[in-house]
Amino acid sequence: MIVRNIKEIINSKYDVSGENWSSRRLLLHKDGMGFSMTETIIKKGTETYIWYKNHFEACYCIEGEGEVEIADKDGNKTGEIYKIYPGILYALDKHDKHYLRATSSDMRLVCTFNPPLTGEEIHDEEGTYPAIAE
Structure with missing residues (x-):
């Protein structure tokens, strides 16, 4: 059984931050579950471009409010916007x-990734996490 306390992850190497977000990596590839789980905080008033071309992600909002706007293949905003607030789940099932x-x-999300994260990933210039090397 795996039991973790978020307090042990805060300020560890698995508490990863970018300019607009912080992500506390709760379950990782090394745990052998086939997915990873994070608690992610998106900072109020920020916008982050993301493209998980190597992962599927599902996020469940537990605090705060925000939105997801779909981008086209070139990364241009489409105007297709989904409001996010506590109780809403969104899943990027097409590597959107x-x-x-x-x-x-601030918005707090519980997120799962498949394939799982190793724990120290940050978004590259494409908004992507690297593919895991098996």
């Missing part, structure tokens, strides 16, 4: 390019 925004407050 998208913009993630926190609007009226």
